[in-house]
Amino acid sequence: MPGREQIKAGRATIHDVAALAGVSRQTVSRAINDKDEIDPETKERVLQAARTLGYRPSRFARGLRRRGAVTVGLVISHLTNPYFPEVAAGVLEVAKERGWQVIVAESHGSADAEIEALDTLSHQVDAIVGYFDSGDELLAEHLTGLPLVLLERGPDQTRFGSVGIDVTDGMRQAVAHLVAQGHERIGMLDGAPADNPSLRRLAFLDQIHAHNLPVDKGWVAWSSHDVAGGEVAMAELLDAHPDLTAVVGFNDLIAVGAIRTAQQRGLRVPDDIAVIGFDGLTLGELITPTLTSVRIDKGQVGRLAVDQVARMLAGQDPPTSDGAWVRPDLVVRASA
Incomplete structure (x- = not known):
């Protein structure tokens, strides 16, 4: 000693x-x-x-710290992406109800930065909630025993606490909506490269195959997680598949970029091509046409995360059932 x-x-x-x-x-x-x-x-x-x-x-x-207060560290990927501030607002609101404090750190989507945030926060907080791409073993090395709740990772994907998003059901709703409108040639703009596909891409392809549509992995283009990325990826997808009639974006920002490219090419949305986003951001109501999107209840994400922190601080195990999942719903607007 x-x-x-x-x-x-x-x-x-x-x-x-x-x-x-x-x-x-x-x-x-x-x-x-x-x-x-x-x-x-x-x-x-x-x-x-x-x-x-x-x-x-x-x-x-x-x-x-205040006497007796709980302080939670929140690690989010990008403050400039409106999805993450909406999630942060959900966590802050629920933490405030409990009289807890929250410290927010940004990882910029970097594995090194998220570990640095974990190291820094572990000396300042009682528990950590956030988005981490690193595996359990690396996280455990830097966590030093603190309760940890991973966002958008299902309970079957980690030994830590987690709040999963039921991407499969969300994508099922999106594709079913397009198929019901007669679309058969549907593409996707994914936020991850083909050699490391996102769960949203995998769920999309599963649904495409379930409907026996003439679409394969070549109908998916990679996009950075912003409007500009959506514009570029949509142009590439239309060049490769000019007979495309619908597209699903990895997130709402990418979907907005897809709409802009379609309109620049003289295509009418949704008459010539339908567009669906994923996340359900409030900005979807502000564009023309308004964006149809698979909405994730960011407030529920925050509530489930904070509730798990409370359980773990009390010595209980994190939930391993449906209580750790957020199920999205399709919000139909004018774009599809």
Whole structure:
């Protein structure tokens, strides 16, 4: 165990205190911040270890915490993509109802940045919620025991807490709507490359095959997750398949780009080509024509995530049934 003489070269850390007291880092955090549900003898042992080592919580961390409050770290991919602020708003709203605090970090879709955010937040919060592409083993290495809830990853895809999106059912609704309108040549603009296809692409192709349509993986083009990417990808798809009559976008921003390219080419939406987005952003009501989209209830995502954090902080296991899933619904507007 470390003693004061072992850490002279540097400032004592929460890990030093945990090792000396024989407890977890989370227990040290709860003792230092006078949280509930900690044994008095354990608390005193932690405080004595802190005094022995001269440990002081960082000024930043002390300023973030109120007595007895829970602080949750939220990692989102892109603040510039309106989908993620809407999810963040859902988490913030539910956390506020509980009197909790939320610290938001942005990973920019980078694996290195998300791990850096995890390392930083793990010293400041009681639990973490967010979007992570890294596997369970790497996340566990950097998590140091904190409760973690992964967004848009099903409970069958991780050992951590999770809120999954039922992409299969959402895509089923989208394709069924187009087929009911007589469309047979339907393409997709995916937000992931062909060698690492998204779940939305896989669900789309499954539904296409279920309807026995003359479409294969060549009818899917890759797009970056923005309007400009949707414009470029739609142009490529129309060049390859000029007889296309409908397209499904990986997200709403890509779908908006698809509409813009179609209109620039003199195509009428939806008369000549129908367009469906995925996410159900409020901006879909602001464009012309208004965007038909598979809507994800971002408020429900936030509520399920925060509820899982509460369960895990109370020592319960995260749910492994339907309680961890958000089921989208198709919002039909003018574009399809």
